Amino acid sequence: MSEKHIPTKIYLSEDEICRKWYNVRGAMKEKHDPFLNPATLKPCTFEDLRPVFCDDLIEQELNQTDEWIDIPEGIIDAYKMFRPSPLIRAYSLEKELGTPAHIYYKFEGNNTSGSHKLNSAIAQVYYAKKQGLTSLTTETGAGQWGTALSMACAFYGMDLTVYMVKVSSQQKPYRREVMKTYGANVVASPSDTTNVGKKILAEFPETGGSLGCAISEAIETAVTTPNCRYVLGSVLDHVVLHQSIIGLETQVAMKKYDIEPDIIIGCAGGGSNLGGLISPFMGDRIKGKNNIHFIAVEPASCPSMTRGKYVYDFGDTGKTTPLIRMYTLGSGFMPSPNHAGGLRYHGMSPIISKLYHDGYIEARSAEQTSVFAAASTFAKVEGILPAPESSHAIKVAIDEALKCKETGENKTILFGLTGTGYFDMAAYMAYNNGTMSDYIPTDEDLQVGFNSLLDVPQNK
């Protein structure tokens, strides 16, 4: 093995931006179960999805066979704003922990959206523009996806309406303002701009809204507005495909320095970041070319993999999406409001769910105070203030590095640092003040969510 000096930050050159995405489904021996049309319980067709989604994205969504998908030049141009992103050797963290392990992280937070979401936002807006659409709709909770999509729409010149959960819009006015600065029309949901919004407002005039309601409003507007479609930032297969750029760049950078990861760790909410990071490594793993240990980290307060069921479920609480077979807590599961940041989704990417079900991925859950402790340690020595979501991966990376300290193994640990925490300081404040608490749902709490699975036609 060669002994090249490894810099703290490995930046690929612009020429090295990947020209193809990697579709891990092409390598999977068993594909995940198809999306089902909830009315017919038959697999969704291109035509079923066409009123809601843009054509090229549906093709990508339904493509379970091609391993490589070309990235159009128009997308590469936008990727140049913030890609390639750095692969960072955590020399300072290793020293702080006193571990013989080598720790690396792929940092996706160095763009204004503050996260990896921009990778898919750019692709989705590009294809919408190519199809001749004139506007898009989406929903946002914490605001990262809405920000990423606003940026992409500003870049390509596309109108955008973001339905932002009303309570988030009030609690995070600055996130809303970032989206407005990028030209988005931000509507607090529920609103009087849709029938579903008006109906909810009539019934519950004081409601703070929910992500389920915001999704329903965004879809209603998309299907009732000419040349308009709805876009989604996680869970779906085409999003994981776009996010594969994270793993591909990591693989190129590692090969340059003869680095081979023993462990790859990612946080998992909807699964798009984890899926993107591991995709090319997983393809090789399935082909027997490596023996990497993949770890998905989810919050103990929303444990879809570690305590959920692998069944068909709706993707939204409004029960309007196609049925997806995935690990789920049930669309009726209510995540604890005291939980900081994202990763509160009841389900999980069907790709990640299938890989987990087939034993390719280990899943762990982490409690939030331990996650913020890891985040603080990391920030002090590595300089980057991580997002609460990303910090779940940091927590487990530190755990694994400390195991190496005990055993004396110099394993190579790679994790995904999906974003920065600049808009999450209220959560850091709670941690710093000692007022943050942990929450682990009881079996009774989970049962409420599981009961909602009985409303899924497939499960009857």
Next chain:
Amino acid sequence: MSEKHIPTKIYLSEDEICRKWYNVRGAMKEKHDPFLNPATLKPCTFEDLRPVFCDDLIEQELNQTDEWIDIPEGIIDAYKMFRPSPLIRAYSLEKELGTPAHIYYKFEGNNTSGSHKLNSAIAQVYYAKKQGLTSLTTETGAGQWGTALSMACAFYGMDLTVYMVKVSSQQKPYRREVMKTYGANVVASPSDTTNVGKKILAEFPETGGSLGCAISEAIETAVTTPNCRYVLGSVLDHVVLHQSIIGLETQVAMKKYDIEPDIIIGCAGGGSNLGGLISPFMGDRIKGKNNIHFIAVEPASCPSMTRGKYVYDFGDTGKTTPLIRMYTLGSGFMPSPNHAGGLRYHGMSPIISKLYHDGYIEARSAEQTSVFAAASTFAKVEGILPAPESSHAIKVAIDEALKCKETGENKTILFGLTGTGYFDMAAYMAYNNGTMSDYIPTDEDLQVGFNSLLDVPQNK
């Protein structure tokens, strides 16, 4: 001239991090006037400054002759967290403006402090640690300097007390929380931890504090605590020296691609960013090696160069510092509270002041609504949400690029993008809502500040 393809982002490799800072005073034919001890009106000596500042920094402060100063390895190690920073070709902005000009910007905001301040914070904490000091004090208003210093103290393991103007601490609790996450002790000023603070609180119990008061508290704590010193983030010559890394990296990157700037633009508050960006180019200019047009941009609401006087003045409103000959509005000048962000300092770096006085720099002022208009245009096409301070430079870069569009000249324009605006969204909100107003001080307003110059012993 060779026609190399120029990438959107030029990243130097870690090996190319500069090993020396550039001290532009070494090249200046006439040095700026010396700092004066206000008690004796004689030039400040090493011993005069020793109770307040750390030894190595005083040596750098008083060194008007050496052009090159070695950067210690311990500082390079910390610089690797976030340097080299990218030099970016603004292809998208050029296209948006339809200009034949080539626009470049050096982006210093890709670190958690969100600005260039970290360059000097790291150096100052390193030297304090080397001297065996155990704690530092400083003041912060908007919070960028306090954040940068907190990060540097966390990296080197040094205690830090930040006196944060009380009203800022209340208005920007999240900034405060970032500092606390990095381990700083953040005290709202005025406080009961100092005599000066107690005195002010006794007299004005309801005061929201001021930067002048916070400086006085920080200095009192530094001189009365064993092994403690005070540090400052702008204005002083050693800060400009540390910031020269910005210009040096830019020069290396430009030489690699045979790029020669015709115009260099920087925003100017205390002058450290502008001084750092232009230092090596100015050294060459003084030696007749280039004919670059340097432009300093200040807010019309705080026009220290364009409407101030070149006289001796105190550096702080508390009138406790040595006397500095500089362009100043008088330490009694009150900047309009409606002005967004930084650049509200009454004076200007003595290096920048002297270069401006000697005709090497042009100064322009800009009104804030036009600055935010430029910021919004920039954000939409370049993807980066700029700090209000940095946006002053963007405004003038766009003006110059549009002049080129009229004349058909393809000038090369370089500007410094000092930071990101994530913690300035209240100002963006005012701009987006149309509630932001401009403020240009009347001659009577300026007279209030000029009257305070009569309290300066040297001017009597």
